[in-house]
Amino acid sequence: MAAGARDRRLDPPRPRLLAGHALGAREVAGQGRWAVGQWLETDGTSRARVRVGAIGTVDVAPNTRLRLVGTGPREHRLALARGRIGADVLAPPRLFLVETPGALAVDLGCTYTLEVDAAGEGLLRVTRGFVSLEEGARRSYVPAGAVCRMRPGRGPGTPRFADASEAFQAALDAFDVDGSARQSLAILVGEARPADGLTLWHLLARVDLPDRGVVYARLARLVPPPGGVTREGVLRLDPAELEAWKSALEPAWPLAARKAKLLKKTGGEAWPPGAHR
Structure with missing residues (x-):
């Protein structure tokens, strides 16, 4: 200027x-x-x-x-x-x-x-x-x-993608109202897709420690944590490790995945984590 x-x-x-x-x-x-x-x-x-x-x-x-x-x-x-x-x-x-x-x-x-x-x-x-x-x-x-x-x-x-399954969304609404309800959490973990890592990532900080291990295990299967992100660090809610894992989750989010496929098809560069717009 x-x-x-x-x-x-x-x-x-x-x-x-x-x-x-x-x-x-x-x-x-x-x-x-x-x-x-x-x-x-x-x-x-x-x-x-x-x-x-x-x-x-x-x-x-x-x-x-x-x-x-x-x-x-x-x-x-x-x-x-x-x-x-x-x-x-x-x-x-x-x-x-x-x-x-x-x-x-x-x-x-x-x-x-x-x-x-x-x-x-x-x-x-x-x-x-x-x-x-x-x-x-x-x-x-x-x-x-x-x-x-x-x-x-x-x-x-807790945020969710609009195309998540009806069962997933109903369980999340119940979880947000009731807190760490085991029945709702079991449905969320069972129904989650890679894109639903957005929701599971938020749940890590919103459940008790025993349930945090369950959420961690499911999220790690869907989108493995990047280097430097450990189970111990996530369970103690280390801010830097949580942020690093969130960045690694972004390519699985619906709009990011569609744009990455389009760029690959047209010869463009892949959309880097952190540039989800």
Whole structure:
């Protein structure tokens, strides 16, 4: 960027009315500034689009209540109280964030939809890049093709790919509600495919030590841990070893696998772990 040039990625979000009537934001019609603390609320027939500097857009669906929490050089932050938004953002990690009653959605350069129902429960669907769902020390890493639920008081659930088996998804929902339920865990371990290593990797830190060994054994059969990653290190939840194994899992994820096959067919280079976009 040239000296003295303004970084448009840091421009404050500006909403524009696409249809119907947006409540509580008279600036919408004129594409004016959206004041910090102000609510943007659509009714059953209205839609709006928020342009976030030069980094992307947020589409606001009908019956949605969205607030501008803050905007500045370090982050743009919204709060989704209810309804649905669709974000399409290309920016450095952690520049765009959305609060929900169940978790904070941290954009890592991606496209996603985020829904919150009347009870505050949410659902994230990622179609490009990655989103980190965070609540306190609990985090869920959600790549393209994956979905993740979140609940007030419980934080983010365990991510899964949308094409996982019905039995796998039902068992995961039961696990997230009941905790380390042995019956649910047995189904998850038995039903898991290599792509479901995403879910098993998260479960390593969400089960008790005896069950962690069971999850480790299944994940190691599906996608063997890379060099330097040991059973002992994983069982004690060593951060570096867990991160290394996650990178080794990425080529088995659906979108990564499809892109790798396409690149191989067309003579391109294989998609390296860590570049899942």
